[in-house]
Amino acid sequence: MPQPSLSILIPAKDEAGNLPQLLDEIAAALSQENYAQADYEILVVDDGSTDATWTLLCQRAAQDARLRPLRHARSAGQSTSLWQAAWAARGTWLATLDGDGQNDPADLPRLYDKARQEGITLVNGHRVQRRDTWFTRFSSRVANRVRSALLKDDTPDTGCGLKVIRRDAFLALPYFDHMHRFIPALVMAQGGKCVSVPVNHRSRGTGKSHYGLNNRLWVGLVDIVGVMWLRRRTRLPSPLENHAAIPAEKGVSSTHNKESLNK
Known part of the structure; x- marks a missing residue:
């Protein structure tokens, strides 16, 4: 299979009932003329599922070379699944989707094109109209407000699973458990757009959400403190002035200045 330009990463736990339709929808969304069949790959991480997720993925992969199943024998979490899939990916760009089918693959080409054409490091989805239970919407709203107030990351919906990001930028981020919730803030700390x-x-x-108020907010508060510390420690260096703009001191040639900057 030729080198893909886009790698689609999907963490999935007990999603055998949702993955077939999701994979079909991804293929349909990327079947446009702008996307050659071999221009993307799909890495699905079975994160310790107890249902038929792994069997399903292996059967599909036998018929579709673009699908690359990965597996955790025991659940390692969403952040670890995405991180390991990103290292295994071969594309220049990464797209992430949740395995429950709530993210619409039809939005994927629009985010991907915007990132490439406008030179944006990360394009983050914003679920304006959530299709969740009232409790899930409430817990997510509380978590987003707390995070936004403390991190000021200018991202209304950092928890949206649909994202497109440059692979090199993603791999440059610090890895820690639950880091997937703070990708915009971490990218901005590295100077990304x-x-x-x-x-x-x-x-x-089908199935049920694995997330609630406890792991959205209370665990997230501890993570926010860690992200705040990381951002304070991550300071981009001031740009160096070009040697041609620096007047040469007496007895010091411009060639010497240039060599000093290159050391």
Whole structure:
């Protein structure tokens, strides 16, 4: 299979009922003329599923060379799944989607094109109309407000699973558990450009969410403190002046200045 330009990363735990439709929808979304069949790959990480997720992925991969299943024998979490998939990916760009089918693959080409054409490090989806239970919406709203107030990351929906990001930028981020919730803030701390765009959000097909108020807010508060510390420690260096703009001191040639800057 030729080198893909886009790698789609999908963490999945007990999603055998949702993955077939999701994979079909990804293929349909990327079947446009602008996307050659071999121009993308899909890495699905089975994160310790107890259902038929792994069997399903292996069967699909036998018929589709673009699908590359990965597996954790025991659940390692969403951040670890994305991190390991990113290292295994071969594309210049990464796209992430949740495995429950609530992210709409039809939005993927729009985010991907915007990132490439406008030179944006991260394009983050914004679920304007959530299709979740009232409790999930409430817990997410509380977590987003707390995070936004403390990190000021200018991202209305950092928890949206639909993102497009340069692979090199993602791999340059510090890895820690739950880091996937803070990707915009971490990218901005590295000097990257982030934008949010509205995306469609759908009701979950089968199964149930693995997230609630406890792991959205209380665990997240500890992580926010860590991210704040990381951002204070991550200071971009001031740009060096070009040697031609620096007057040469008496007895010091411009050639010497140039060599000093290159050391």
